[in-house]
Amino acid sequence: xxxxxxxxxxxxxxxxxxLAFARNGDTVVATMRDTSRSAALRDAAxxxxxxxxxxxxxxxxxxxxxxxxxxxxxxxxxxxxxVNNAGILHPGAFEDLTESRFRQVMETNFFGPMLxxxxxxxxxxxxxxxxxxxxxxxxxxxxxxxxxxxxxxxxALEGASEAxxxxxxxxxxxxxxxxxxxYSTQIFPDKDEDVLxxxxxxxxxxxxxxxxxxxxxxxxxxxxFDPAEVGSLMVEIAASDGSQLRWPADAVAATVLQKMFAQxxxxxxxxxxGVSGTEWWSEGGEAPADGAAE
Ligand SMILES: NC(=O)c1ccc[n+]([C@@H]2O[C@H](COP(=O)([O-])OP(=O)(O)OC[C@H]3O[C@@H](n4cnc5c(N)ncnc54)[C@H](OP(=O)(O)O)[C@@H]3O)[C@@H](O)[C@H]2O)c1
Numbered sequence: 074x075x076x077x078x079x080x081x082x083x084x085x086x087x088x089x090x091x092l093a094f095a096r097n098g099d100t101v102v103a104t105m106r107d108t109s110r111s112a113a114l115r116d117a118a119x120x121x122x123x124x125x126x127x128x129x130x131x132x133x134x135x136x137x138x139x140x141x142x143x144x145x146x147x148x149x150x151x152x153x154x155x156v157n158n159a160g161i162l163h164p165g166a167f168e169d170l171t172e173s174r175f176r177q178v179m180e181t182n183f184f185g186p187m188l189x190x191x192x193x194x195x196x197x198x199x200x201x202x203x204x205x206x207x208x209x210x211x212x213x214x215x216x217x218x219x220x221x222x223x224x225x226x227x228x229a230l231e232g233a234s235e236a237x238x239x240x241x242x243x244x245x246x247x248x249x250x251x252x253x254x255x256y257s258t259q260i261f262p263d264k265d266e267d268v269l270x271x272x273x274x275x276x277x278x279x280x281x282x283x284x285x286x287x288x289x290x291x292x293x294x295x296x297x298f299d300p301a302e303v304g305s306l307m308v309e310i311a312a313s314d315g316s317q318l319r320w321p322a323d324a325v326a327a328t329v330l331q332k333m334f335a336q337x338x339x340x341x342x343x344x345x346x347g348v349s350g351t352e353w354w355s356e357g358g359e360a361p362a363d364g365a366a367e
Contacts, residue, residue, distance in 0.1 A: 075311065076149045078102045080132050080189065081159025082125075083110040085258030086208060088117070089304030090156055095123035097308050100149050104130035104141075106159075132159045132185030133177075138192035146196055153200070154311045155193050157186030158208040160226075162260050164270060164287060166279030167221040175222045182226035187233055197246045204247040204311050207234050211252050211326055214319075214333050219279075219286045238318060239346065243357045247315025251306065254325035255290065257297045264291060298323045318342075 077094045081087040082103035091103040091114055103114060103125045111127045118125045126149075130141055145152055161181045163174045190205050197203025212220055213227030231250055238248040268287040273280065303322050310320055318338045321327040336344065346352045353360060 074098045074100060075153035076100045076102065076145070076151045077154040077156065077311070078104065078145060078152055078193070079156040079158055080104050080130060080185070081106075082114055082127070083107065084113065085260060086253075086256070086300050086303045086307075087156075087158040088114050089301045090158060090307045091125050091304075092117055092121070092123065093301070093304035093308045094154075094311075095125050096121070099154075099308075101125045102128055102145055102149065104128045106131040132157075132189060133180045135184070135188040135192075138189050141189075142192045142196060151200055152193050152196050152203065154204045154206065155190060156206045156208070156307055157189060158206075159185060160208060160260070162220070162223050164219060164223075164283065165273065166219060166277065166283055169274050169277050169279060169283075170222055178222040178226050179229070182223065183229045183233070186230060187237075190237070194241065194246070198241070198244045202245045204249065204315065205234075206307055206310055207231075207248065207250045209234075209250040209252050209319075211254060211329050213250065214252060215329060217286075219283045235318060239342075239349075239351060239355055242315075242355050247313075248318065249310045249313070249315065249320055250318060251303065251310070251320045251322055252326045252330060253298075253303055253322040254329075255293050255297045256300045256303065257294045258300055261290065261294055298325075 077099045079087050079090050079094070079101065082091045083105040091101050095101045095118060105111060105127065106129070108127055108129050114125060114127065130137065142152065159181065161178060163170065163178055186207055207230055209231055210227045212224040213231040216224045216228070234248050234250055241248070268291055269280070269284055273283070306320060306322055316339060319330060321330045334341070346355055
């Protein structure tokens with residue numbers, strides 16, 4: 074059974090993923106930035122008599138990643154699956170977003186997953202196998218107003234993951250991205266009347282846009298999909314052969330993906346490797362003698 078590391082396991086998809094992998098019989102290293110928030114996961118695991126190992130990890134602290142990876146391998150013998158799930162959302166118009174908030178979103182949603190993957194990849198290469206699952210979003214394939222930072226972070230994650238996939242496939246390391254629609258998790262804090270984030274600028278020319286958009290989101294959360302299904306999907310992805318890059322989590326995501334991408338993943342891979350002349354690398358072969366792409 075696999076050793077599975079999950080980030081952001083205190084709530085939402087991360088918590089559900091920890092339970093789903095534990096039900097599957099895997100060794101689950103459920104990380105969270107604040108282990109005092111582990112009660113929900115501990116209680117849920119205990120009620121099903123599942124074992125999960127709760128470990129402290131803040132994805133905005135890259136200085137801790139190498140030690141975390143080495144400690145995990147020392148204790149559990151491998152890292153077979155890394156689920157980069159932790160993420161934050163600061164809704165609002167771009168002009169209303171402070172630079173520090175903008176950077177915080179990029180640190181958490183983009184640099185965190187990429188740098189943690191970087192810390193884990195040497196172990197996966199040594200194993201000759203591994204699977205990195207990135208929690209993306211529909212905001213990773215389509216841009217809409219009121220979410221510029223979040224959208225930028227998820228687009229960056231999508232692009233970097235697609236490129237990284239071609240670098241590491243020769244070691245049997247897989248990369249997958251999940252696009253999810255709308256799920257009622259703690260990323261959307263409970264709101265009564267005022268849906269805007271606390272302290273949203275009163276005089277913002279975008280206030281009505283952001284407010285209307287958030288009202289629509291909170292309305293649609295009432296009929297939202299079940300986050301447990303995303304946990305189960307992650308188990309399915311980890312067991313897959315890795316040929317599929319993008320995994321829609323639900324019917325809405327599937328429709329948007331279908332509209333945004335004309336080619337399926339296999340056609341897209343073949344096309345991209347062809348135009349970049351890197352098939353030899355992905356196939357585990359030697360570089361062309363003259364160094365030029367064929
Ligand atoms: N819910 C949706 O509709 C939806 C749709 C598409 C994609 N997503 C993505 O799904 C992922 C999980 O979100 P969710 O919906 O499950 O929301 P959630 O319930 O708020 O879970 C987010 C998790 O990330 C953790 N986290 C935040 N900053 C962190 C940091 N610096 N280091 C470590 N952990 C950190 C949170 O920890 P704390 O408990 O300490 O805050 C929490 O456990 C995110 O990447 C999100 O972008 C969500």
